[in-house]
Amino acid sequence: MTTWITICDTCKRDDWEARAPGVTDGEIFAELVEAAAEGSDAVRTRRHSCLMGCARGCNIAIQSAGKLNYTVGEFEPSQEAAQAVVGYATLHAQSETGQVPYKQWPQAIKGHFVTRHPPLPDNE
Template identity: 65%
Template sequence: MTSWITICDTCKTPDWDETTDSRPHGQDMADLIEAAAMGREGVKTRRVSCLMGCSHGCNVAVQGAGKLAYTLGKFDPAPEAAEAIVEYAALHAQSTNGQVPYKQWPQGVKDHFITRHPPLPDAAEE
């Protein structure tokens, strides 16, 4: 199955400064995640403007049909963070319900989880 990484391209980390930064850190993070996910089986990316996690900076959501979804944040836009996010999304894609055992989490995503959402009910449950 496919897991999507939804990347907030308007995020700014607390050290963002309009006099020195030419664009939001979220755009830098999106570029890095897209590059890391290129050709990665089971992982797709998309950008959105605002995930409403402004106090957490560089937010992403990892989602898949019928699976638990997660919001992660508090990242610095760095290649290592992007790689860890993509690796976690790949594990999410391989799981049956979206739950990845803690011992399998890449080090770079630990302490970055903000929220977890249950999957939406399917039409039979409505």
């Protein structure tokens, strides 16, 4: 089953305008995550404007139907962080429940978890 990485493309860290005028940290991070996920059969990416985690930018949602879903944030928009997000999402895709044992987490994603959401019920 596919795991989706939803990247907030409007996230701005404190000094974003001085570092890359006119380009948000979220846009930079989205490009890095998209490049890291390129060619993956288990992981797909999409962008969304504002995940409402502004105090913790850059924000990502890791989601799959019928599994635990996660929000991660407070990333530097770096290649290392992007690879960690994709690495974790790949492990999420391989997991039946979406839960990944801590010892398997990529180092660069540790300390970045914000929330965990249970899967939606199959029926109403």
